[in-house]
Amino acid sequence: MNIERFIEARKALNLSQMDLAEGICTQATLSRFENNGQVPNLKILIKLCNRLNLPLGELFPKVGVKYTEATEKMNEAEFFLITSEYDQASDLLQSITVSEIEENSLALRFHYLNGFIMIAQQVSVTDVLFTFDQILLADDGNDVEIYRLLAYTGIGMVYSREKKLEKAEFYFSKVLEKIYAYPIKTMEDVWRVLNIVFQSGTFYSLINEIELSNALLSYAVSICSDNHVTYYLARAAIQLAKNAILQEKPQQEVLELIYDARAYSKINKNTIALKELAQLESEILSGNPAKE
DSSP states (O other): OOHHHHHHHHHHTTOOHHHHHTTTSOHHHHHHHHHHOOOOOHHHHHHHHHHTTOOGGGGSOOOOOBOOOOOSHHHHHHHHHHTTOHHHHHHHHHTSOGGGOOOHHHHHHHHHHHHHHHHHTTOOHHHHHHHHHHHHTSOOOTTHHHHHHHHHHHHHHHHHHTTOHHHHHHHHHHHHTTGGGOOOOBHHHHHHHHHHHHHHHHHHHHTTOHHHHHHHHHHHHHHHHHHTOOTTHHHHHHHHHHHHHHTTOOHHHHHHHHHHHHHHHHHTTOHHHHHHHHHHHHHHHTTOOOOO
């Protein structure tokens, strides 16, 4: 978090902490953020940044990673998860005997991948929750935090799938407390953080928290740009276009988002996304967009 940038923006407007916090949070909350680095929840942070006319993305750390070759089965499975090729990912995981995995972080990775694939394959809630519980109940260690955030995301996704939105938001809110400040060091971190941020952005659009959804999706686009990653870029852009429709933005603004998403989809040869975008464009041009 670039807290100095936040403080500079407040001082440039000659606002005291009390002035900025009024109607949003307590002065103590703002003081703990500026002086001690204790970040408030994302909803509060968005409101504070809006009052400062400060894009939230300016506070996020720039991320850069070293590229490594994905040579292990789990690397391949994780890549298939990203590209929504769930059957191929499942086949790879089934060829791994989890009981023979000795390294804790590798076992956690297996459960995370397995849980997300199970969600995509419509496996029962209880089986999915059992898979993620094996992450949440694991002993603390250096690699545990990101997998716990993935587990919370997965649980939120499966409750959302079951239309239990209050339970889903409970888990997504746990993710928001930490994910936008999570340090990205490796390409695997990029994939996992993007997965979490995208799924969170999609969920908050579903419950009509559009401003929060847009902030998360814009962060996903920023991560893709910083790390030259195109996967998730099209998906994030499509959801931003859908959000713009929900917000009843001007037709041209929505179309520009659709055209951006189409360009990203062509790069990735994502035919499913291209069909969805063609339908969206047709609805916009006809003046009868569907609001999901």
